């Protein structure tokens with residue numbers, strides 16, 4: 121498959137496009153990111169790299185981090201995790217509070233903020249230094265020791281984190297947060313602040329392409345069964361109330377973040393990351409979704 125040709129075509133097609141959408145501003149630091157950044161990186165199972173644009177520039181991965189924390193939590197607590205979080209699409213925005221009341225404090229899935237806060241709580245319970253444990257995990261799967269948190273972004277989100285404070289306190293009132301709310305939120309804001317490039321994200325997500333094993337170092341990080349479950353969750357819940365639309369347009373499991381990044385995987389073929397900061401009304405990168413739609417249209421295959 122001539123991936124580089126296809127990527128070049130996507131870059132060309134969108135170079136003239138007038139950007140729609142708005143850069144996230146509820147986290148003040150994110151509002152400073154230039155809206156015209158655009159990059160894409162595809163990494164295939166033969167360990168070949170294809171890219172264009174700003175694919176080597178690090179950006180705030182935000183909710184994409186929820187895939188990493190979920191993977192780590194599944195490794196450390198196994199199926200017990202599912203006593204505290206469900207695996208159903210929410211059909212609601214990522215930061216919604218409303219379902220929690222009717223559903224007794226059990227979040228619909230691990231990718232909405234409520235679910236990710238419970239995952240964060242699991243990691244805070246399990247590790248004496250959860251922030252260091254998450255970095256070690258990322259360094260292991262990417263082989264890159266320089267990936268780290270952006271403390272300025274974490275502090276910026278904390279300063280305006282009213283909704284996540286509300287969610288964490290509400291979950292705690294149902295007994296679904298074990299630790300101190302401040303400690304869980306500090307971990308959560310840091311995981312969201314992780315700075316990674318499209319290339320690094322595509323490399324990290326290759327484990328979801330390659331049955332849980334890294335390509336270059338051949339390390340088994342997750343079992344094939346765990347990968348099946350995480351890919352299923354990305355497919356059904358990775359884009360909140362736009363998960364159906366992403367499936368319909370792109371046809372791959374994936375995860376977005378309000379920093380404008382999207383990562384998607386084609387099991388057994390490739391992982392791909394795209395970055396364009398302006399978001400559509402559902403909080404997903406507008407250009408990123410369009411570019412991935414072109415990728416599966418031009419290659420002629422998706423998982424369906």
Ligand SMILES: NC(=O)CC[C@H](N)C(=O)O
Nearest residue numbers: 182183214233312377378
């Ligand atoms: N969808 C996202 O990327 C949201 C993550 C962001 N840190 C928040 O909690 O609001």
